[in-house]
Amino acid sequence: MNVDEAIKRRISIRAFKPDPVSEALVREILDVARYAPSGGNLQPWKVIAVAGAAREAVVQFAQAHLPGADDDRPVYPANLWEPYRSRRYKVGEDMYALLGIGRDDKPARLAHMAQNFRFFGAPVGLFFVIDKGMGHGQWAHLGMFIQSIALAATERGLGACMQEAWARIRAPLARHFALPDSEMIYCGMALGYADMTKPVNTLRSDRASVDEFATFKGF
Ligand SMILES: Cc1cc2nc3c(=O)[nH]c(=O)nc-3n(C[C@H](O)[C@H](O)[C@H](O)COP(=O)(O)O)c2cc1C
Structure with a gap:
């Protein structure tokens, strides 16, 4: 698989087969992703990988601590503006349509949302840890690392969300994983083999065209 193919083939997988993923394979993926760039080569990332009993423990832990709440670093800005607001709405509606969940079926939507905290059935969960003192630059670099993991996973026939x-x-x-006060979890990742019999995995999210986001000068 070449890089273009991996970038285009990677999609968010939200239903997994129970088939296990070996530690060796997760290590292999991380061993590729560690070549991701970072400003000043800080490599401002740590990973906690869970499978088996450790995965089950964090799933159970999550059930006891939900619904949770935004902290001082909310995932989205308040009162999201256009065009971002509509994009977010659209991908959500497209996903719920594939799941057969209606607009007003709040319990079903919440139940799907709760699947996040079971890694959508994936046998492996990854958590990405960053030093609290890092700034927006390092958060961006962590993102490059995370995408590199997703691409390396794609090349190996794995799916991720x-x-x-x-x-x-x-x-x-952070308490569950006994992180020091100086560290925090940015996000997680579900990793495993996609169950392509599930309609939710047919979701192909829209993208703006190049002309919508790029300006070319001086060519
Ligand atoms: C950092 C990051 C966090 C995300 N968190 C979630 C999540 O918690 N649950 C979820 O279902 N999708 C999550 N997504 C998936 C996005 O909704 C998805 O990437 C986007 O709609 C584009 O679709 P695609 O990944 O299939 O190309 C996340 C994506 C990124 C990049």
Whole structure:
């Protein structure tokens, strides 16, 4: 698979087969992703990978700490503006349509949302940890690392879903993993083999065209 193919083939997977993913394979993926760039080569990331009993423990822990709440670093800005507000709405509606969940079926929507905290059935969960003292630059670099993991996973036939949902229980999760006060969890990732019989995994989210986001000068 070439890089273009991996970038285009990677989608968020929200239903997984129970098939296990070995520690060796997760290590192999991380061993590739560590070549992601970061300003000053800080490599401002740490990863906690959970499977088996450790995965089950964090799933159970999450059930006890939900619904959680935004902290001082909410995932989205308040009162999201256009065009971002509509994009967010659209991908949500497209996803719920594939799941067969109606607009007013709040319990079903919440139940789907809760699947985040079971890694959508994936056998492996990753958590991305960053020093609290790091700034927006380092958060961006962490993102490059996370995408690199997703691409390396894609090349190996695995599916992934990045999960900011876990931010809702960031503080309790930090305690669960006994992080020092100086560190925090940015987000999680579900990792495993996609169950492509599930319609939710057919979701193809829209993208703005190049002309909508790029300006070309001096060519
Ligand atoms: C950092 C990050 C966190 C995300 N968190 C969640 C999440 O908690 N739950 C979820 O279902 N999708 C999550 N997503 C998936 C996005 O909704 C998805 O990437 C976007 O709609 C584009 O779709 P695609 O990944 O299929 O291309 C997250 C994506 C990113 C990049």
